[in-house]
Amino acid sequence: MRTVYWDQLSARDQTEALSRPAINAGDQIHDAVEQVLSKVRRHGDQALKQLTENFDGVKLDSIKVSAAEINAAAEQVDESLKQAIQQACDNIHAFHEAQRPTALDVETQPGVRCEMVSRPIESVGLYIPGGTAPLVSTVMMLAIPAKIAGCRRTVLVSPPSIAPEILYAAKLCGVDEVYSLGGAQAIAALAYGTESIAKVDKIFGPGNSYVTEAKRQVSQSHDGAAIDMPAGPSEVLVIADEEANPDFVAADLLSQAEHGADSQVVLVTPCDAMAAAVSAAVQQQLAELSREDTAAKAIANSVIIICHDLTQAVAISNQYGPEHLIIQTREPRALLNDIQHAGSVFLGDWSPESVGDYASGTNHVLPTYGYVRTYSSLSLSDFSKRFTVQELTADGLSQLAPCVTRIADAEGLDAHKRAVTIRTEFLEGLS
Amino acid sequence: MRTVYWDQLSARDQTEALSRPAINAGDQIHDAVEQVLSKVRRHGDQALKQLTENFDGVKLDSIKVSAAEINAAAEQVDESLKQAIQQACDNIHAFHEAQRPTALDVETQPGVRCEMVSRPIESVGLYIPGGTAPLVSTVMMLAIPAKIAGCRRTVLVSPPSIAPEILYAAKLCGVDEVYSLGGAQAIAALAYGTESIAKVDKIFGPGNSYVTEAKRQVSQSHDGAAIDMPAGPSEVLVIADEEANPDFVAADLLSQAEHGADSQVVLVTPCDAMAAAVSAAVQQQLAELSREDTAAKAIANSVIIICHDLTQAVAISNQYGPEHLIIQTREPRALLNDIQHAGSVFLGDWSPESVGDYASGTNHVLPTYGYVRTYSSLSLSDFSKRFTVQELTADGLSQLAPCVTRIADAEGLDAHKRAVTIRTEFLEGLS
Numbered sequence A, B: 001m002r003t004v005y006w007d008q009l010s011a012r013d014q015t016e017a018l019s020r021p022a023i024n025a026g027d028q029i030h031d032a033v034e035q036v037l038s039k040v041r042r043h044g045d046q047a048l049k050q051l052t053e054n055f056d057g058v059k060l061d062s063i064k065v066s067a068a069e070i071n072a073a074a075e076q077v078d079e080s081l082k083q084a085i086q087q088a089c090d091n092i093h094a095f096h097e098a099q100r101p102t103a104l105d106v107e108t109q110p111g112v113r114c115e116m117v118s119r120p121i122e123s124v125g126l127y128i129p130g131g132t133a134p135l136v137s138t139v140m141m142l143a144i145p146a147k148i149a150g151c152r153r154t155v156l157v158s159p160p161s162i163a164p165e166i167l168y169a170a171k172l173c174g175v176d177e178v179y180s181l182g183g184a185q186a187i188a189a190l191a192y193g194t195e196s197i198a199k200v201d202k203i204f205g206p207g208n209s210y211v212t213e214a215k216r217q218v219s220q221s222h223d224g225a226a227i228d229m230p231a232g233p234s235e236v237l238v239i240a241d242e243e244a245n246p247d248f249v250a251a252d253l254l255s256q257a258e259h260g261a262d263s264q265v266v267l268v269t270p271c272d273a274m275a276a277a278v279s280a281a282v283q284q285q286l287a288e289l290s291r292e293d294t295a296a297k298a299i300a301n302s303v304i305i306i307c308h309d310l311t312q313a314v315a316i317s318n319q320y321g322p323e324h325l326i327i328q329t330r331e332p333r334a335l336l337n338d339i340q341h342a343g344s345v346f347l348g349d350w351s352p353e354s355v356g357d358y359a360s361g362t363n364h365v366l367p368t369y370g371y372v373r374t375y376s377s378l379s380l381s382d383f384s385k386r387f388t389v390q391e392l393t394a395d396g397l398s399q400l401a402p403c404v405t406r407i408a409d410a411e412g413l414d415a416h417k418r419a420v421t422i423r424t425e426f427l428e429g430l431s
Helices: A011-017 A027-056 A067-076 A079-097 A136-149 A164-172 A183-192 A209-219 A246-257 A272-286 A292-300 A310-320 A353-358 A394-411 A414-430 B011-017 B027-056 B067-076 B079-097 B136-149 B164-172 B183-192 B209-219 B246-257 B272-286 B292-300 B310-320 B353-358 B394-411 B414-430
Strands: A002-005 A104-109 A112-120 A123-127 A153-158 A177-180 A202-204 A235-240 A264-269 A303-306 A324-328 A344-347 A384-392 B002-005 B104-109 B112-120 B123-127 B153-158 B177-180 B202-204 B235-240 B264-269 B303-306 B324-328 B344-347 B384-392
Touching: A027 A183, A027 A209, A067 A164, A079 A136, A079 A164, A079 B104, A079 B112, A079 B394, A104 A394, A104 B079, A112 A394, A112 B079, A123 A136, A123 A183, A136 A153, A136 A164, A136 B394, A153 A164, A153 A183, A183 A202, A183 A209, A235 A246, A235 A310, A246 A264, A246 A272, A246 A292, A246 A324, A246 A353, A246 B414, A264 A272, A264 A292, A264 A310, A272 A292, A272 A303, A324 A353, A344 A353, A353 B384, A353 B394, A353 B414, A384 A394, A384 B353, A394 A414, A394 B079, A394 B136, A394 B353, A414 B246, A414 B353, B027 B183, B027 B209, B067 B164, B079 B136, B079 B164, B104 B394, B112 B394, B123 B136, B123 B183, B136 B153, B136 B164, B153 B164, B153 B183, B183 B202, B183 B209, B235 B246, B235 B310, B246 B264, B246 B272, B246 B292, B246 B324, B246 B353, B264 B272, B264 B292, B264 B310, B272 B292, B272 B303, B324 B353, B344 B353, B384 B394, B394 B414
Parallel strands: A002 A303, A123 A153, A123 A202, A153 A177, A235 A264, A235 A324, A264 A303, A324 A344, A344 B384, A384 B344, B002 B303, B123 B153, B123 B202, B153 B177, B235 B264, B235 B324, B264 B303, B324 B344
Antiparallel strands: A104 A112, A112 A384, B104 B112, B112 B384
16 A cells, blocks of 8 residues: 655645546447447347347346246345344334435415425336345345335346345345346336336446446436436545554455455555554455455555544545545544545444445445535435425415515516416405 | 317327427537537636627626625615515525434444434535526525535526626525626536636536536536536426316416426316316416517417316326426315325415415425426435444444344455454454
């Protein structure tokens, strides 16, 4: 890990030390995805089967996974994993259930009642990546809030063959439909629909660069689908003082690094000795990991920043805006008020990132790549939308009428004014 | 207005009756905007001045509007308008102040504390269109929630010369900086920054097709800015039964129609006589409007749908998903629970759309073009973002550890597991 002294850097070098790799999909990915979307729109299921054979090497009889297959999968999941999934589900459920919005009902002036109400998004699509590590946790993170929100259709797609754990979790979390589909073709099916899959309103979940680009493209198309948030490589920033345990810090940095060679890992500390100890511990622990090669690449690109105090450490963290922020200091909560930009914060020695990834109850779908400046951690509100309601009494309208007609005059909108005066004149006629 | 009987239409013709015009920016607009964005990124203020001279015919000495100019403008606004603006501000403030989030703090299991906290978006840009009708109401709708949320910089841009009412409202609502800029160049300046304008994090507000396309393009660029929501032509759908006043309904339809020739206007009623009466009233009132030509064009494209009962009327409204939904029936609130997709709902005879446009307290920035299926009415939450926090005690971690390590095993993520076991082994060593 490269180590830099923050105060010795120019502003430009400080920016450089916190810079992220470029992630624009190249023209090749853009065009390939565009073609896949177009094929699925034109040829529906036939295109889905063809593309799945080409990309996944699987000939699908049926795109839909049957209830029988899902039930059979549950038999293959061992009891200890079932228990772990249940405990994680309970915590995730408790935290998201607590996010239910309270109805808003305000009389802004006598006879003028304004409300805000919430409605579930009708149908949602959940993309679960396949590959070597079946992301059973992502099923829970997406399906549980969808069910609490009351979405009428919760549709899961994942590349064939779908791991039994995924099917088990899908069933446990109340997913309504499951399809054996991955890549851009899965996103196309969700966004536009085919003979076997009805289109959904919004698509959630992580994926490779093709999936990410496909989500971006369908979100820009008027008859496509909304998406959860823009995507980028996963990140962690750890703030540690001289009290931190360097082995814990190293383990946290590595748990981020194993996600991918492009993972971003940053340590910020006011303590030279801590920087050195963490660096040594990282090297030592690295050798013990099954994903050593991946983690080593991420670590090679990562940085340790030595700053002069914790106030500056928080400022550096805010400048970076990490997806995950771990604070291992004597009084971690004392720094929380000054944290402006983060996806999820982990306070103290006993809160490693992996508890948030799986089971504390918070959502692990978080804005990354600096999008924390404007985007929120995934929450119940992403599975619903809110609209306002107003109801005026005749008296309420009469009281508000001079204000509305005067502003309508200023904006030169006659008919806006007329919609009020036609009513007040009617009321005057009555009195 | 065209009148159709819903039950006599095929499913395809029903979809057609509720279809919206295509609004994809053509290649010409796309390319022109791309060039403007690129010019401003490369040449900063110099490009802004050049483009403003070309497009607005104004030679700017200074892009920034000085405090002296803003104060002078206030002198020109007459007292009745000032009072109207103040009353509207008070109501908008009351409704948005009531939207402040309550902190979420949940112990999901003993020793596992999960929170959700909110932080303001640091800097926001508000685009206010220029032209014949200065949209003083839009200043209030954007600046008031920005200030309540606590945004550190609230930056307003509007094409020169900016109307005194706009400057007055900007000052009243606490806008921090005002710039004489319109069109795609204003969006470029907000998204990327120049010598005189620091970049903002998120851009809000309506605009013409160039502004809309520029917002779309910068929202897709990693170093650009987030935006409020996708844009489309304004819309109203009125549900009226035999008790409605056809003159009121006609006035409401026309107050939408005067926005633009592409405005969408729909009446749904189970009553033949109401359909005929409204149609006649529209023709009669149309002749009295200053914007008659615009409104007439919108009315020519609009439709009256005769359905068999109010339940079906609600279903039709849900299928369309109107930006504004006005319900003028004997018991309007009885229908509210079944309304799934709308931007803002106006209940009863005394709640014309223009009260929501200006002064009831609700926000007039609403999703249109069917985006109500997934997007919300603009609210305080759009000016902030939320992140989660977790803090575990040593006991809390010990209790959760078997769950986390078992799922990490299933996902094949060693380092995730190690971040937990390195801590539990440490704790076991202590005991």
